Amino acid sequence: MINPHANHSISVGFLWHSVWQHRQLILQMTKREVVGRYRGSIMGLAWSFFNPVLLLVVYTFVFSVVFKARWGGGDEQSQAAFAIVLFVGMIVHGLFAECINRAPSLILSNANYVKKVIFPLEILPVIALGSALFHTIISVLVLLAAIILLGTGVSWAIILLPLILFPLLLATLGMAWFLAALGVYVRDVAQITSMITTILLFLSPVFYPLSSLPEKYQDWMQLSPLTFIIEESRGVLIFGQSLNFVGWLIYLGVSGLIAWLGFAWFQKTRKGFADVL
Numbered sequence: 001m002i003n004p005h006a007n008h009s010i011s012v013g014f015l016w017h018s019v020w021q022h023r024q025l026i027l028q029m030t031k032r033e034v035v036g037r038y039r040g041s042i043m044g045l046a047w048s049f050f051n052p053v054l055l056l057v058v059y060t061f062v063f064s065v066v067f068k069a070r071w072g073g074g075d076e077q078s079q080a081a082f083a084i085v086l087f088v089g090m091i092v093h094g095l096f097a098e099c100i101n102r103a104p105s106l107i108l109s110n111a112n113y114v115k116k117v118i119f120p121l122e123i124l125p126v127i128a129l130g131s132a133l134f135h136t137i138i139s140v141l142v143l144l145a146a147i148i149l150l151g152t153g154v155s156w157a158i159i160l161l162p163l164i165l166f167p168l169l170l171a172t173l174g175m176a177w178f179l180a181a182l183g184v185y186v187r188d189v190a191q192i193t194s195m196i197t198t199i200l201l202f203l204s205p206v207f208y209p210l211s212s213l214p215e216k217y218q219d220w221m222q223l224s225p226l227t228f229i230i231e232e233s234r235g236v237l238i239f240g241q242s243l244n245f246v247g248w249l250i251y252l253g254v255s256g257l258i259a260w261l262g263f264a265w266f267q268k269t270r271k272g273f274a275d276v277l
Helices: 012-021 023-037 044-066 079-105 108-115 121-150 156-185 189-202 215-221 227-237 245-276
Strands: none
Touching: 012 023, 012 121, 023 044, 023 121, 044 079, 044 121, 079 108, 079 121, 079 156, 079 189, 079 227, 108 121, 108 245, 121 156, 121 227, 121 245, 156 189, 156 227, 156 245, 227 245
16 A cells, blocks of 8 residues: 555656656556457457458548548549558548547546555556557558558558657657546546547648648648657558658657657646545
């Protein structure tokens, strides 16, 4: 038993120490999270593979056959190629949305950890992010298989993808810490985050290239936390482009600040969790 009202450190050193110290617990709970999602189903973990495959097929049909859409308006582009470009945006958005939508209920659904046992609550958002990252990796593998089947080849630039995603993971984790704590005190947060992630699906270049917008709107679109990551991910996965390192460094700095602010908010407010729950 510990005092739930005790003050908790907000230092980056404490955060790193906590994650490293509990790394085995994080891995075990992430595995349990992933496996538990498909427990009881006939196909089990195989659904994590078939879900993105099905989505890719649906995107190909709806956007290329029904809407006859082409990326950037080029008539020479195949239907499958358009779906692959679209799918990259969906993968990035899915990673962000899965973690953010779950965040407000993380503490509420694990109230026993708050009241009864010694448990590092700060790792709960890390576990949620790990689960979302697992599904992202599966989706990326499906995407790469589709690219190879199309015969377009995989560019060397693909090795930059983990580097590109890292700032998004930081920012998402910071937001998850903030929302997990806020969700304890304001139960409406879950509905709000669901609306925001849906809005970001259309206000980020998921279904269209950023260059297709008028210049005056492109600057506003950059305010979306997903825009830069989606554009850069497409660049390395589809078009064989190198990373915009200047933009990446700026995004990394902002993401690091968001992560620390979210963690600080979580640590400062967690001493009231037991009273509310």
